[in-house]
Amino acid sequence: MGARKVIAVTPGDPAGIGPEVLRAALAAARLPKGVTIEIVGGGDDTARPGKPTARSSRAALRALEVGVAGCQAGRFAALVTGPVSKERLARVGFGFPGQTEFLAARCGLREDAVTMAMAGERLRIFLLSTHVALARAIRGITPARLGRTLRHARDFLRGLGIASPRIAIAALNPHAGERGMFGDEEGRVLRPALRAAARKIGAWATRVPVLPADTVFLRASRGDFDGVACLYHDQGLIPFKLLEFDRGVNVTLGLPFPRTSPDHGTAFDIAGKGVSDPGSMIAAIQLAARLAAKNSRIRE
Numbered sequence: 001m002g003a004r005k006v007i008a009v010t011p012g013d014p015a016g017i018g019p020e021v022l023r024a025a026l027a028a029a030r031l032p033k034g035v036t037i038e039i040v041g042g043g044d045d046t047a048r049p050g051k052p053t054a055r056s057s058r059a060a061l062r063a064l065e066v067g068v069a070g071c072q073a074g075r076f077a078a079l080v081t082g083p084v085s086k087e088r089l090a091r092v093g094f095g096f097p098g099q100t101e102f103l104a105a106r107c108g109l110r111e112d113a114v115t116m117a118m119a120g121e122r123l124r125i126f127l128l129s130t131h132v133a134l135a136r137a138i139r140g141i142t143p144a145r146l147g148r149t150l151r152h153a154r155d156f157l158r159g160l161g162i163a164s165p166r167i168a169i170a171a172l173n174p175h176a177g178e179r180g181m182f183g184d185e186e187g188r189v190l191r192p193a194l195r196a197a198a199r200k201i202g203a204w205a206t207r208v209p210v211l212p213a214d215t216v217f218l219r220a221s222r223g224d225f226d227g228v229a230c231l232y233h234d235q236g237l238i239p240f241k242l243l244e245f246d247r248g249v250n251v252t253l254g255l256p257f258p259r260t261s262p263d264h265g266t267a268f269d270i271a272g273k274g275v276s277d278p279g280s281m282i283a284a285i286q287l288a289a290r291l292a293a294k295n296s297r298i299r300e
Contacts, residue, residue: 005034005036006037006076006077007076007077007079007080007289007292008038008040008070008071008075008078009080009082009285010039010060010063010080011043011060012060012081013047013057013060013082013084013266014043014056015047015051016082017083017271017276018082018083018266018281020049020272020278021276021277021278022281024278024281025284028282029285029286029289031285031286031289035077037285040066040067040070041059041066042066043059043063044058044059050271050272051268052266052268054092056088057085057088060084060085060089061092063082064081064099064102065106067081068106071256071257072257077258078289078292079288080259080260081260081261082281085265100116100131100252101131103252103259104252104255109254111130112129113148113254114252114254115149116252117251117253118236118244118251119156120240120243120244120248122243123221123239124153124220124226124228125228125239126149126150126153126156126228126253127233128145128229128232134234137233138185138231141231142193143197146190146193146194147193147196147198148254150167150201150205150229153253154167155253156227156251159294165226166227167208167225167229168211168216168227169194169209169228170213170229170235171212171216171231172189172190173186175212176211176212194210216228217239217243221239240263244263245264246280247279247280247283248262248263248283249262249284251287258288260284263280
């Protein structure tokens with residue numbers, strides 16, 4: 001028999017909905033044989049639902065530290081992170097724009113060495129950049145980032161059992177620039193970047209279509225594509241959360257271990273009211289378990 005695989009789960013900020021959706025998820029999630037769950041971090045016994053404090057923020061950060069350290073030591077096979085408040089973490093000295101960037105740094109990786117992905121039943125998206133200003137995101141469209149995102153996307157989709165993934169790129173400008181009428185980044189930046197990326201990741205990259213963003217997500221949700229590479233955060237997150245909010249999963253690709261998270265925030269306003277939906281946390285745990293069971297290592 002193979003060794004037991006343990007998935008670490010952080011509850012997130014204990015004043016948010018993380019602990020309650022986690023309790024519901026543990027009762028409902030179906031895990032592969034040999035995979036178990038361990039809740040890490042210790043929590044904050046003084047936390048009150050909907051009343052975040054510096055102490056609850058520190059508890060969330062402590063859980064993250066324990067989880068990533070355990071994954072690096074080989075104690076945990078995967079990490080599921082509960083929702084945190086970026087604003088409140090910043091108040092207690094958290095120097096990162098999000099958990100994705102924190103995990104990359106703790107693993108000794110550059111921020112641009114990992115890919116933030118979102119996986120749902122109808123749509124999967126892969127982001128070239130994460131929590132940065134739009135102007136910076138546009139400047140950051142480079143062959144290296146595009147190649148990294150496409151390779152991570154293809155490897156992840158293959159890990160889900162899709163032998164020949166069909167990936168599209170959401171264009172930057174309206175109607176993909178309409179042959180330069182509404183912007184020329186598609187021809188001037190994206191297509192040369194694809195040709196340059198292909199020299200490192202393979203000729204398949206040159207066949208990835210660059211399509212208008214106002215229709216590509218609809219096409220992907222209908223099954224024309226297995227995933228969409230997005231040029232900035234909200235380009236992908238708006239359609240994804242519209243379609244997959246209650247069951248979508250945030251996945252960090254490029255780490256030395258699988259990491260997933262529900263796609264929602266702390267929702268302090270509804271914490272403790274018994275109305276939170278555990279669907280996204282259930283999906284995050286099940287995807288982490290699936291990746292851990294297969295010993296998936298999606299890396300740069």
